[in-house]
Amino acid sequence: MKRLDQVLAADKVPAELELVINDVIVACKDIAYKLRQGELAGILGATEDENVQGETQKKLDVISNDLLKDMLVSNPFVRGIGSEEEDYTVAGSAEGKYLVTFDPLDGSSNIDVNLSVGTIFSILEAQDDRSGDQQEVFLQNGRKQVAAGYVLYGPSALLVMTTGNGVNIFTLDTTVGEFVLTKSGIQIPEDTAEFAINMSNQRFWEPEMKQYIDDCLKGEEGPLGKRYNMRWVASMVAEVHRILMRGGIFMYPWDNRDPSKAGKLRLMYEGNPMSMIVEQAGGASSTGRMDIMDVQPEGIHDRVPVVLGSKNEVAKVVGYHNK
Numbered sequence: 224m225k226r227l228d229q230v231l232a233a234d235k236v237p238a239e240l241e242l243v244i245n246d247v248i249v250a251c252k253d254i255a256y257k258l259r260q261g262e263l264a265g266i267l268g269a270t271e272d273e274n275v276q277g278e279t280q281k282k283l284d285v286i287s288n289d290l291l292k293d294m295l296v297s298n299p300f301v302r303g304i305g306s307e308e309e310d311y312t313v314a315g316s317a318e319g320k321y322l323v324t325f326d327p328l329d330g331s332s333n334i335d336v337n338l339s340v341g342t343i344f345s346i347l348e349a350q351d352d353r354s355g356d357q358q359e360v361f362l363q364n365g366r367k368q369v370a371a372g373y374v375l376y377g378p379s380a381l382l383v384m385t386t387g388n389g390v391n392i393f394t395l396d397t398t399v400g401e402f403v404l405t406k407s408g409i410q411i412p413e414d415t416a417e418f419a420i421n422m423s424n425q426r427f428w429e430p431e432m433k434q435y436i437d438d439c440l441k442g443e444e445g446p447l448g449k450r451y452n453m454r455w456v457a458s459m460v461a462e463v464h465r466i467l468m469r470g471g472i473f474m475y476p477w478d479n480r481d482p483s484k485a486g487k488l489r490l491m492y493e494g495n496p497m498s499m500i501v502e503q504a505g506g507a508s509s510t511g512r513m514d515i516m517d518v519q520p521e522g523i524h525d526r527v528p529v530v531l532g533s534k535n536e537v538a539k540v541v542g543y544h545n546k
């Protein structure tokens with residue numbers, strides 16, 4: 224079985240980028256270990272703080288963020304980091320070429336109930352010599368990503384990653400503490416009859432999204448002509464992983480619960496890296512009106528409506544928005 228370094232060498236990934244990816248992975252292995260220990264490691268429960276998104280931080284949000292941040296800002300090839308849990312971007316090395324953004328712990332509401340959570344990361348190249356504490360250096364669209372990935376902490380810990388040459392899946396071999404390649408060339412089935420959306424927000428959606436879901440629920444008798452199944456894990460990493468394995472469509476659409484937030488998910492920590500992975504696996508990813516990776520970020524914490532997964536189903540949802 225191939226190790227991660229062998230796969231990266233075969234993909235001709237530059238040595239400096241490999242060292243950055245390695246540091247992300249060292250931190251993720253530590254997170255995986257702490258999650259295994261759970262209550263025994265005293266890591267469950269909430270802190271008394273809120274993050275910049277106005278969400279209460281779980282202890283593990285903070286622990287995971289600090290692990291990733293400490294590893295990366297001391298890496299000589301990292302110019303800076305941007306995190307869902309940091310108010311501002313943080314400078315690394317002035318000579319560093321790479322910028323790393325991450326959602327240290329995705330699906331945090333699942334931690335205390337012992338369900339799947341993940342870490343999502345995205346790597347960009349700095350385009351000029353601005354310092355990593357200036358958010359402007361990060362404000363590049365998703366097409367500029369040189370690598371993206373997630374670690375899913377489920378029954379086994381999986382690293383799913385792309386450097387622009389397809390999607391590989393590595394499983395953490397806990398006997399040696401290494402991620403080893405277990406699947407490559409992942410392809411998402413083009414069609415699906417399984418959707419994932421938080422239905423409790425239905426009354427806040429735009430009419431186009433309401434119409435699509437109404438038509439899914441009509442099943443064989445409806446205009447979509449098939450019976451749909453539904454899943455909602457409330458952990459984007461777990462949903463995207465299910466879609467990579469068996470197809471499906473995942474949506475966190477725009478809603479008007481809070482008009483200042485264009486959807487719940489964050490472009491630079493969730494939307495872009497997941498879109499790169501999904502597109503590299505032959506799927507599609509859209510806001511409903513444009514490809515997510517073409518959205519120009521205006522701020523590091525920008526939010527974006529997300530529709531991603533099986534290509535033909537995403538095209539249907541985009542079709543509803545274009546009607």
Ligand SMILES: O=P(O)(O)OC[C@H]1O[C@](O)(COP(=O)(O)O)[C@@H](O)[C@@H]1O
Nearest residue numbers: 326328329330331332421457458459
């Ligand atoms: O609780 P809701 O509104 O269903 O939202 C679930 C969504 O929120 C998220 O948990 C957001 O991620 P965080 O846990 O990193 O804030 C996604 O993973 C998931 O798809």
Ligand SMILES: [Mg+2]
Nearest residue numbers: 326328329330
């Ligand atoms: Mg998240």
Ligand SMILES: [Mg+2]
Nearest residue numbers: 326327328329
């Ligand atoms: Mg998070």
